[in-house]
Amino acid sequence: MTEWRDSAALVISVSDGAKERRDHAALDDLLATGNARLRVYREGECVFVDPIALDVTDVTARQVSRRRIAASTVPDALDAWQGHGPAADQPVDSASVTLVTARVLTMTLSWARDDEALPRLRTTLWKLVPALGRVTEHPVLAYPAPHPGADR
Template identity: 50%
Template structure:
């Protein structure tokens, strides 16, 4: 004899109590895993559905507490507490969107205008430059990894959007390394250098598709950093570029290089 399948949301959680055709109650956790309920009272489902008190209420409360503890542990795995403080430098629609998506996944996000405004509590600083003048202090911000603060740069050049390699220590590529490598790889280096240094103001706001793609990439990089993902080594040397005009997305390797020795006048 089989039982009628029943599903009931567990209050104050993302879990559900599920009774399948075998009649055995299981908790479906937010992760999609099913956990068998150990020796449940016969009226557990009814007690959850009605919210009435009785002998089953203590069991119901213990079950709810265990589920909440598991969900809290899942949240810590998704965004570890020691990497929860993220500071975003910049303004505009993309910055607002980044603040929302990071907060939705458990980060504590603050907005600042300069590196001096960044608290030592920040574990990561993300800068967005809408145009060339917004990057004028990036060389100063490149010193953040020496303070133990991760550093990620996003730039808009005309319609295109670029995300620099993630910098975790002083040995990672700086903003000047990215700029120099791009000029060296250009077929018109003088023009490329002029564009990077004095490019025109951004024309129109980022369209919806561009914004979604950039936010997805940023969340991917930042989440990999938060979890200490094995992909971090690659992300620390990868420049990501989106060209909305053609819909193309590309990645380019950027490696750091030592500063040139000072010139000696003889």
């Protein structure tokens, strides 16, 4: 059994819209202090749970966003939505709350136990589309920052 990490903390951030999500990138700073973080957010009706991050080598909020934009069939619209999308106007239904809560608790328990599922949870974006009753998982890997002159 893994010993409990006395100084370890897991910060879970939940947001309903783009305005609240702007602070998600700041949570990446927690990783340098030995704290883990988990982000849960809505975009319209859909709910996302980002990969859990344990240290500075894990995927950042920006990397998750860029991966989603790159995979989108409408990247400009998704980029605009992520930056300025309104908070959800309808509450999440109880079935969706149950699914999201189960996902977060599963990830939290895996983190607390430092179990064999943790490496996969560090690289998996989870998405719930309530209207379809569909849950999907998508790989998201961390990558080194590009060279400062790379975007010229």
